[in-house]
Amino acid sequence: MNITAKKSVNLQVNIGSLQLKNPIMPASGAFGEDMDSVIDFNEIAAIVPKSITKYPRKGNKTPRVCEVPAGMINSIGIQSKGIEYYLQHTLPYYRQYEVPLISSISADSFDEFAEMAETIGRVDGVAALELNISCPNLKGDGHAFGMDPESTYKLIHQVKQVTDKPVIAKLTPNVTSIQDIALAAEQGGADGLNVANTILAMSIDVHSRKPKIGNVMGGLSGPAVKPIIVRMIYQVRQVTRLPIIGCGGVMTGEDAIEMMLAGASAVQVGTASFVQPTAMLDILRQMVDYMVQYGIADINELIGGVIID
Numbered sequence: 001m002n003i004t005a006k007k008s009v010n011l012q013v014n015i016g017s018l019q020l021k022n023p024i025m026p027a028s029g030a031f032g033e034d035m036d037s038v039i040d041f042n043e044i045a046a047i048v049p050k051s052i053t054k055y056p057r058k059g060n061k062t063p064r065v066c067e068v069p070a071g072m073i074n075s076i077g078i079q080s081k082g083i084e085y086y087l088q089h090t091l092p093y094y095r096q097y098e099v100p101l102i103s104s105i106s107a108d109s110f111d112e113f114a115e116m117a118e119t120i121g122r123v124d125g126v127a128a129l130e131l132n133i134s135c136p137n138l139k140g141d142g143h144a145f146g147m148d149p150e151s152t153y154k155l156i157h158q159v160k161q162v163t164d165k166p167v168i169a170k171l172t173p174n175v176t177s178i179q180d181i182a183l184a185a186e187q188g189g190a191d192g193l194n195v196a197n198t199i200l201a202m203s204i205d206v207h208s209r210k211p212k213i214g215n216v217m218g219g220l221s222g223p224a225v226k227p228i229i230v231r232m233i234y235q236v237r238q239v240t241r242l243p244i245i246g247c248g249g250v251m252t253g254e255d256a257i258e259m260m261l262a263g264a265s266a267v268q269v270g271t272a273s274f275v276q277p278t279a280m281l282d283i284l285r286q287m288v289d290y291m292v293q294y295g296i297a298d299i300n301e302l303i304g305g306v307i308i309d
């Protein structure tokens with residue numbers, strides 16, 4: 001089944017040198033091999049596996065997820081089988097699909113990020129690297145690389161020295177000025193920006209008086225975060241021409257269109273896939289319907305198209 005076959009609209013977009021057949025791809029951590037029984041991976045823009053770490057990690061204390069109004073909080077803690085498994089199993093498995101694969105990398109230090117980017121960047125079939133700079137650094141104080149312009153610049157710059165693959169910086173929204181971080185990533189040499197990871201949040205069970213998440217705090221995702229992310233995409237678009245991947249709270253085609261109007265060239269879908277595993281393809285169909293309704297032949301016309309009077 002081809003989503004655009006019956007309707008003559010162009011859905012192709014670019015993230016730098018990366019050509020995508022349409023703007024919809026999974027958000028890291030909300031996608032896995034088992035989803036191929038419900039959707040055809042060749043219909044989405046790209047494959048984005050869960051962030052990989054150098055060494056296997058068990059992940060955080062349970063419970064790791066909880067529902068909140070209009071969203072969920074998670075603190076998975078990057079549960080990971082480590083890079084060896086990733087190189088030997090995960091990447092070879094996805095090679096059967098024709099769409100580009102974007103590898104999401106998580107690391108504890110600048111050097112570890114660079115080492116992993118160099119290794120994964122050399123693998124055939126890896127089209128781009130997404131750096132999860134929202135993860136805590138070595139200080140162990142929960143402070144993420146992407147919370148600080150200097151460490152953002154330093155990290156991207158170091159990674160760009162060791163790989164020719166396009167590098168997408170996945171920003172954290174837990175900052176005062178997303179524009180300062182976006183600029184630092186651009187100066188460091190990023191080829192694209194993902195706006196953004198989850199928003200630090202907390203929820204308490206008033207009956208047990210305990211946090212609903214084992215790790216006390218976690219990341220909020222889902223519809224609750226969308227207006228904040230749309231605002232950030234719009235702000236980032238004001239200061240950089242780097243292509244933006246919007247991420248946070250997209251549940252429908254109109255949500256994805258909204259992110260593109262704010263300035264995103266492509267959109268990632270996370271929480272929606274937990275609610276409805278076919279969400280990415282449903283969203284794509286709804287985007288095509290919107291384009292037909294408004295006589296838009298090329299989706300690129302919408303990027304940054306918000307009208308401010």
Ligand SMILES: Cc1cc2nc3c(=O)[nH]c(=O)nc-3n(C[C@H](O)[C@H](O)[C@H](O)COP(=O)(O)O)c2cc1C
Pocket residue numbers: 027028029030050051074076078104132170196197198220221222223225247248249250268269270271272
């Ligand atoms: C269960 C879960 C696991 C996640 N794991 C990762 C991860 O490994 N790496 C990453 O960069 N983001 C991770 N995220 C964040 C998502 O990629 C995305 O940025 C966030 O959920 C916002 O999008 P959404 O509202 O569409 O879910 C995770 C999110 C959830 C809900």
